[in-house]
Amino acid sequence: MSITEQDLVHLRRCVELAREGIEAGDEPFGSVLVDADGEVRFEDRNRVAGGDETRHPEFEIARWAAEHLTPDERAAATVYTSGEHCPMCSAAHGWVGLGRIVYVASSAMLTGWLTEWGVAPGPVAPLPVQDVVRDAVVDGPAPELVEEIKELQRRRFG
Structure with a gap:
């Protein structure tokens, strides 16, 4: 599947949420x-500044979906995100049975940017979603929005 104009609408909202996070x-x-x-059912941004490094929006989506959606509804849903899921979020996504993932920037892109800026790698390996979740349906990156995400990441880490 490829990224559609409707997908881009939701990805733009993800970029807005990422901007809210940095601000x-x-x-x-x-x-x-x-x-x-x-219908948008839930949205969030990173909330790790308080010290809980598990407060990723993708993880919060998995928790919310497990509590509020049936297994069939979860499987039919799409998670849009500014950056490809980390392994923790990928696992949560897989365990609750969420459907398609669409992202702006890949983990490989982020890793490359951080290396370019001299930022030490984090404690968790940056694995692609498909290396964590069997049969995951994943689309990305979204070239139209990558530079915006790169600039937000640069503001935080560069």
């Missing part, structure tokens, strides 16, 4: 959960 002194990541009918 709040947090890391610039944002994510949106959209159901099969195209």
